[in-house]
Amino acid sequence: MSGEDAPWWRSAVIYQIYPRSFQDSNGDGVGDLAGIEARLDHLVDLGVDALWISPIYPSPMADFGYDVADYCDVDPRFGSLADFDSLTAAAHARGLKLLLDFVPNHTSSEHPWFRASRSSRDDPKRDWYIWRDAAPDGGPPNNWISDFGGSAWEWDESTGQYYYHAFLKEQPDLNWRNPDVVAAMMDVLRFWFARGVDGFRIDVLWHMVKHPGFPDNPWNPDWVPAMGERDRVFQTHSTDQSEVHELAAAMRAIADEFGERVLIGEIYLPVPKLMTYYGSAAAPEVHLPFNFQLIGARWDAREIGRMIANYEGALPAGAWPNWVLGNHDQPRIATRVGEAQARVAAVLLLTLRGTPTLYYGDEIGMVDGIIPPDRVMDPRELREPGYGLGRDPERTPMQWDACAHAGFSTAEPWLPLGPDWQTRNVAAQAADDRSMLALHRQLLALRRAHMALAIGSWQALPAAGDVLAYERHHGDEAIVVALNLGDTPQPTALPGGETLLSIGGGLSGGMLGADAAVILKR
Numbered sequence: 386m387s388g389e390d391a392p393w394w395r396s397a398v399i400y401q402i403y404p405r406s407f408q409d410s411n412g413d414g415v416g417d418l419a420g421i422e423a424r425l426d427h428l429v430d431l432g433v434d435a436l437w438i439s440p441i442y443p444s445p446m447a448d449f450g451y452d453v454a455d456y457c458d459v460d461p462r463f464g465s466l467a468d469f470d471s472l473t474a475a476a477h478a479r480g481l482k483l484l485l486d487f488v489p490n491h492t493s494s495e496h497p498w499f500r501a502s503r504s505s506r507d508d509p510k511r512d513w514y515i516w517r518d519a520a521p522d523g524g525p526p527n528n529w530i531s532d533f534g535g536s537a538w539e540w541d542e543s544t545g546q547y548y549y550h551a552f553l554k555e556q557p558d559l560n561w562r563n564p565d566v567v568a569a570m571m572d573v574l575r576f577w578f579a580r581g582v583d584g585f586r587i588d589v590l591w592h593m594v595k596h597p598g599f600p601d602n603p604w605n606p607d608w609v610p611a612m613g614e615r616d617r618v619f620q621t622h623s624t625d626q627s628e629v630h631e632l633a634a635a636m637r638a639i640a641d642e643f644g645e646r647v648l649i650g651e652i653y654l655p656v657p658k659l660m661t662y663y664g665s666a667a668a669p670e671v672h673l674p675f676n677f678q679l680i681g682a683r684w685d686a687r688e689i690g691r692m693i694a695n696y697e698g699a700l701p702a703g704a705w706p707n708w709v710l711g712n713h714d715q716p717r718i719a720t721r722v723g724e725a726q727a728r729v730a731a732v733l734l735l736t737l738r739g740t741p742t743l744y745y746g747d748e749i750g751m752v753d754g755i756i757p758p759d760r761v762m763d764p765r766e767l768r769e770p771g772y773g774l775g776r777d778p779e780r781t782p783m784q785w786d787a788c789a790h791a792g793f794s795t796a797e798p799w800l801p802l803g804p805d806w807q808t809r810n811v812a813a814q815a816a817d818d819r820s821m822l823a824l825h826r827q828l829l830a831l832r833r834a835h836m837a838l839a840i841g842s843w844q845a846l847p848a849a850g851d852v853l854a855y856e857r858h859h860g861d862e863a864i865v866v867a868l869n870l871g872d873t874p875q876p877t878a879l880p881g882g883e884t885l886l887s888i889g890g891g892l893s894g895g896m897l898g899a900d901a902a903v904i905l906k907r
């Protein structure tokens with residue numbers, strides 16, 4: 386499928402909202418659903434097609450909603466199911482699709498299922514979670530390590546066994562080898578699809594199934610503490626087991642029952658492994674296994690060029706690519722590459738072939754916040770302080786305007802505002818046609834106006850030094866993109882054409898300016 390009849394999510398741009406930080410409507414310093422609804426016109430003006438909201442379910446918030454205590458309701462901090470229905474209707478009325486976050490790997494330790502499971506070894510829900518006897522020395526069953534540090538096994542005194550948690554001990558892993566768990570969780574998907582949700586981002590999809598024998602993971606010989614405890618071992622046996630593919634295919638079958646819905650898998654794996662999560666023609670899995678390579682890549686034109694070509698070449702037949710520059714777990718792009726290159730990065734994200742996901746605030750170039758020690762909220766930072774592993778900096782409130790609390794709330798926000806909120810905000814940038822916001826609006830308008838950008842093919846063009854160049858084709862339309870990933874002008878030979886967009890001095894006399902990018906129509 387490569388024509389105008391392509392499913393909506395192929396040409397769509399997705400916008401990720403971290404709900405605690407987007408807009409507070411009730412003055413408690415925490416964002417909520419009514420706040421998101423009140424700001425939908427920002428998304429329309431920006432020109433995105435879909436919003437994905439990080440978890441909104443009832444939760445003790447040990448991991449800020451990624452610890453779910455009820456999959457079929459809304460946490461009162463965020464609102465109610467009625468607020469959710471209202472938001473869905475308001476989004477759909479504006480032509481926006483709405484995606485939720487599905488957190489299948491683990492529940493909250495406060496979920497009724499886990500309370501039952503830990504109540505007794507004979508409880509019918511005992512096997513819904515992963516319980517193991519102690520090792521002969523009384524220690525944990527194996528060397529698996531929590532992503533947030535420490536053993537991934539927690540001793541339960543009253544029933545005399547350990548349970549497994551890939552993340553916090555407040556996030557026990559479900560046992561997806563138990564068919565009752567599968568059935569219950571598939572019903573959760575049906576519940577939200579029936580309510581009108583257009584798709585899901587699936588949290589840590591590759592973690593869902595573990596090796597049945599629970600062997601030790603191999604130790605990482607190159608480990609140093611600054612990597613974080615997680616990387617002491619390779620997660621060979623605790624993640625990416627072949628049986629996970631059956632589960633992904635089962636989720637996909639449910640999505641397909643409801644028509645054109647989309648599943649996006651959160652998967653941090655090397656490209657060849659990532660590709661297996663597309664599934665096969667007979668048993669398709671997720672539509673979009675998140676491609677996080679731009680987050681980890683060194684900001685180097687040659688390296689990124691190779692990475693794009695390699696990814697394009699590795700895609701299975703018919704599979705659709707996708708790109709991400711940032712999310713609620715990663716330092717912001719403007720902090721990683723600086724303000725000038727963040728503009729170049731936006732052009733890259735929004736002109737590559739595939740569905741881009743834009744992280745809230747990146748459209749105004751928000752930088753990582755500075756979190757004083759007494760305001761740290763993220764459990765990862767609290768458990769392994771000082772290595773820069775914490776995720777609060779990229780979760781600071783959206784900067785709407787220069788009024789009190791940046792227009793985010795009438796009260797002190799749950800995290801401090803970013804350092805530059807008084808000057809870097811939506812209101813200021815909306816009035817400046819050279820702003821980062823204006824650039825995003827232009828790029829998104831170009832994607833809508835040009836099928837070559839939305840769904841066209843991708844082909845590298847010859848380039849050297851700091852320049853990355855490629856061409857997008859659809860029908861008889863050809864669009865050339867050239868980016869200077871460095872801060873000095875670079876000689877650049879491009880096929881001529883009409884300039885659709887030019888930043889950072891653009892192309893002149895065969896030189897592409899420092900931090901410049903151009904989009905040309907041939």
Ligand code: GLC
Pocket residue numbers: 448451452488552588589651713714
């Ligand atoms: C995913 C989420 C992250 C969360 C973790 C555990 O990686 O993106 O925020 O802490 O899963 O649910």
